[in-house]
Amino acid sequence: xxxxxxxxxxxxxxxxxxxxxxxxxxxxxxxxxxxxxxxxxxxxxxxxxxxxxxxxxxxxxxxxxxxxxxxxxxxxxxxxxxxxxxxxxxxxxxxxxxxxxxxxxxxxxxxxxxxxxxxxxxxxxxxxxxxxxxxxxxxxxxxxxxxxxxxxxxxxxxxxxxxxxx
Numbered sequence: 001x002x003x004x005x006x007x008x009x010x011x012x013x014x015x016x017x018x019x020x021x022x023x024x025x026x027x028x029x030x031x032x033x034x035x036x037x038x039x040x041x042x043x044x045x046x047x048x049x050x051x052x053x054x055x056x057x058x059x060x061x062x063x064x065x066x067x068x069x070x071x072x073x074x075x076x077x078x079x080x081x082x083x084x085x086x087x088x089x090x091x092x093x094x095x096x097x098x099x100x101x102x103x104x105x106x107x108x109x110x111x112x113x114x115x116x117x118x119x120x121x122x123x124x125x126x127x128x129x130x131x132x133x134x135x136x137x138x139x140x141x142x143x144x145x146x147x148x149x150x151x152x153x154x155x156x157x158x159x160x161x162x163x164x165x166x
Contacts, residue, residue: 002067004100006107009061009073014051016070017061021046024090032127037153044149045088059087062107064100071095074104076111079121084112086122089130105137113164121161131158138162 009017025038033041044050054075055061064072072091079085086108091100112120121142124131139160147155 004098004103005065005068006062006103007065009063011052011055013061013063013070014048014055016063017051017073018042018046018048020070020073020090020092021088023092027093028090028128028130029125032125033153040151040153041149054087060111062104062111064091064104066095066100072100072104074108076108076120078115078117082116082118084108084115084117084120086120089122101133102137109162109164118164119161120164121159123155123157123159126156126158131160134160 021042025042026035029038051061054077057077059075059077062074062076063070064074072095073088074086074090075088076084076086086105089101089104089108091098091104109120122134122139123145124134126144139162142159142161145155145157145159147157149155
């Protein structure tokens, strides 16, 4: 029987995080944005220097392991006094629908609640099927945004939020 575990990711886990991102993005976004934009965004968000900077700025990364092999990750950061942002949540396509994503999200929610947050929010591409997962988990659309991320590329997203009051 396989064992799923989640732990805080450290500096030495940056290559595993990048590997998971490279393994998920083509499936998650290949039908939504161009291969050029995927490559640009992966370099922008998942280069070793970028991940190190995110960790130094206080982004907490969690790594999901299946029998000790990295299969997913999430990143959360405090954004305001009582608000946290789920910056990233990805699980390898071959492992999706096994509960790993939900476990990562539950871990992020617990992290935010333990920090006295009242809201957890995220950005999701308007055409990403993950939107349905977040809705199933209780998130609602707060607003629509379109962000210029450079090189002629844009992110066309929803900002979704979850109230954490119990």
